[in-house]
Structures are given as structure tokens and as C-alpha cells.
Amino acid sequence: MMVRLALVLGLAAAPLVAQNGNTRLAGRVPPAALPAIDSIIATAVAESLPTEPLVQKALEGSAKHVPADRLVNGVRRGLLQLRAARVIVARAVPGQAPPEGHVAAVSAALARGLPAPIVERLLTVAPNEPPGPALHAAADLIAHRFDPDSAADLLVDAHNKGLRDGRLLDVAVAADHELQRGGGRTPSEALAHVRAMLPNVPLPKRP
Amino acid sequence: MSPIDPRLHEALDGERDPGELPADLREAYARLISATHLVSGTPRLSVAARVMTEIRQNPAPAQTGGPLRRSIRWLGRPVTVRLRPAWTLALAAGLAAILLLPLGPGGLTPGVTEGVAKFVGHFPGARSVEVVGSFNDWSRGALALNDDDHDGIWHADAVLPAGQHEYMFVVDGERWVPDPLAGRYVDDGFGDGQQNSVLIVRPAAAQP
Numbered sequence: 001m002m003v004r005l006a007l008v009l010g011l012a013a014a015p016l017v018a019q020n021g022n023t024r025l026a027g028r029v030p031p032a033a034l035p036a037i038d039s040i041i042a043t044a045v046a047e048s049l050p051t052e053p054l055v056q057k058a059l060e061g062s063a064k065h066v067p068a069d070r071l072v073n074g075v076r077r078g079l080l081q082l083r084a085a086r087v088i089v090a091r092a093v094p095g096q097a098p099p100e101g102h103v104a105a106v107s108a109a110l111a112r113g114l115p116a117p118i119v120e121r122l123l124t125v126a127p128n129e130p131p132g133p134a135l136h137a138a139a140d141l142i143a144h145r146f147d148p149d150s151a152a153d154l155l156v157d158a159h160n161k162g163l164r165d166g167r168l169l170d171v172a173v174a175a176d177h178e179l180q181r182g183g184g185r186t187p188s189e190a191l192a193h194v195r196a197m198l199p200n201v202p203l204p205k206r207p
Numbered sequence: 208m209s210p211i212d213p214r215l216h217e218a219l220d221g222e223r224d225p226g227e228l229p230a231d232l233r234e235a236y237a238r239l240i241s242a243t244h245l246v247s248g249t250p251r252l253s254v255a256a257r258v259m260t261e262i263r264q265n266p267a268p269a270q271t272g273g274p275l276r277r278s279i280r281w282l283g284r285p286v287t288v289r290l291r292p293a294w295t296l297a298l299a300a301g302l303a304a305i306l307l308l309p310l311g312p313g314g315l316t317p318g319v320t321e322g323v324a325k326f327v328g329h330f331p332g333a334r335s336v337e338v339v340g341s342f343n344d345w346s347r348g349a350l351a352l353n354d355d356d357h358d359g360i361w362h363a364d365a366v367l368p369a370g371q372h373e374y375m376f377v378v379d380g381e382r383w384v385p386d387p388l389a390g391r392y393v394d395d396g397f398g399d400g401q402q403n404s405v406l407i408v409r410p411a412a413a414q415p
Contacts, residue, residue, distance in 0.1 A: 056373075
């Protein structure tokens, strides 16, 4: 009898617990913005999208004292980005529910300005690995004026030669160093130089 | 040469009847026999055994006072600890390892899925600098930077979960500033063109 009662109470409480990060937002998000943000987060829950990036965006805007309307718009923009990310992940990793970690990582990469085709290509190369490092490496290269497709080519080569996770970030660092080295080296020459040293790109310095 | 008369010696050894001795030797014989009885009646004890016997016969007075007093007395009481040399060496090696093995920056020891982040900023004349970001739910007052030598360079180390984090410096409690050394930035999405710094923390286990 007690077990059954506990089970019923647990099932009743589950939606409340899963509802979202409401408890983290209460008292921090301005009351004027809270209902709209709650609604956006509830939509994300209903669509099986990760809610943590939205909760973080709401907390960030509140800490920065962003006016309520802009705060809500910022969180809404986050929801739209998560939706776009899920579409990309679903295309790149077909046949399974898009993992929340992948969706969040792709959303962050899109926010950094990484073109969707590049994101999709990198996801396709390693569909079952955490995509964050490869996507950030590509975003780093593009931020340093490397051609997006050439940057993706280099990262795919690096992956094929066994580099994973943080080592892909080292590839981007190595390319940037080659470009900074001077001597009139062009971005494509810098990429070619790094490609020649794969997989032995320099290790990062310890923090 | 024996200082004892041989006849007395023989009597003491039971080889001669003491009654046959002259009067002076008979008297000496009687004194020696009585002295022998005295010695044999006293147990032969070592000094330590005698001391312990004395202690047992005069037990310490019953301890008085409350539990606090008894605890204080117990703490002040000398204790003999017996250790095997091998254990002592092992203990010393363990202590040396704790003291000498390198830790993370600032003595931080990240877990398997964590890494150490180093924050540095040049803010001459600032009264306070802190880091606020997704790793601390954008909470103020959670991670302050220090400038102990007042050279305007503020720094802090922190153990953070591995992965991507967005953050900003807050100078003097009101000015939000991106980290100029971050190297990665992202629009904060609130429409005023402000950028967050992006930090990617690698798990310590993956560090070279």
C-alpha cells in the first residue's frame, strides 16, 4: 500500500520537477519577464529541446539588468536557435532522436557564426562523438579569417588521423600560429602546413 | 684465599657438624645462618618490578571534574606509541607525497570531468573584479579576482566543469567587460551588440 502511494506521489510530482528551471529563475528574473520566459521554457520542454541554454540566457540577462522586453527576446532567440540546431542534428544524425548535448552544442556554434553546412558536415563525420570541440575549432578558424570549407577540410583530416576532442582545438591553434608566424604566409598555406604535420600538432600549454 | 675459616665454611656447606666448632666460630655460624634466613625471606625483584608494585599499591586518586576536564587531562597525558619502522617509513613517504606532488594552479585539484580555468585581466585602478558566467549561473559574488600586489593585474583560478562556458568580468560591481584575453566571443543575444567571452575547459584528465 505504501509503495503504491509513493509511486503515485512520485508520478504526480515528476512533471513539477521536470517542468524546467523555474525554481532557479524565481527571485532573479524580473517579474515582468518571468511569465513569458516560463512560457518559452515550457515550449522547449514540450518540443524535447534542451532547456539549460534558455535558463542560462534568462539568468544572464537578469544579472546584466537587461530590460524585460529585450530579456524575453534574447531567450526567445535562444529557442529559435535550438530549433534550428535540432534540424541540423536530425539531418546529420538520422535514425535517432537528436541528442540534447548535440543540439545545445550546435546551437552554441550557430551563435558563434558557424555556417550551418559546415556544422552539418562536421557532425556527419563523427555523429556519435561530442561535437562541441570540432565545432569550436571550426568557429575559431573562421574567426581567424580562414576559409570555412578549407577549415572544415582540415578538421576532417585531423579527425581521420585520430585526433579527437580537445586535440581538434589544438589544430585550430596550430593553424593560427602558422598564420601569425609571418613571412607572408597565406591562410591556405598555413592550413597546408598544419595538414602536413597531422596528427602531431603541438600540445597546448598548461593553464 | 678465603676470608672465612675453612671449618666454618665446611659447617655452612653441611660437611661438618656445627657443634664441633669452637665457641667463636659457633657464634659466627649462628649469625651467618640467621642472615641467610633473612635474605631467603625477601623476594628478589627488579627495580622496575618494585616500582610497578609500588604504583599498584598506591593507585592514582580517582579523577574528578566533568567530561571537559577529563578530556583536557586526557589530551595533556603523554602517550607511548609503538610503530614498526616499515610503517613509519610508509607514513613518512605518504606525507612527503602529499606535500611534494604537484597540484593544479593555486592548489586546485580538478576531478575527472573538470578542468582548471585561469582568469587574468588588466584593470588598473579597479577596486574589485569578479567573473560572472554560465558556470556560476551568472551569480554575482561567486568568483572574485585578486590583485594582491596592486599592479592592476587581477587573477583567479577556478575548477570548472569541462565544456563550453560564457562569461564576463564585472569591474567595480557595475561595469561588464568581456575578457580581452579570451580569444573567443559570442554575441550575448540581447540586441545591444555586447559580447560574452567564451571559455572551453578541457578535462584535467585530458591535459598533457
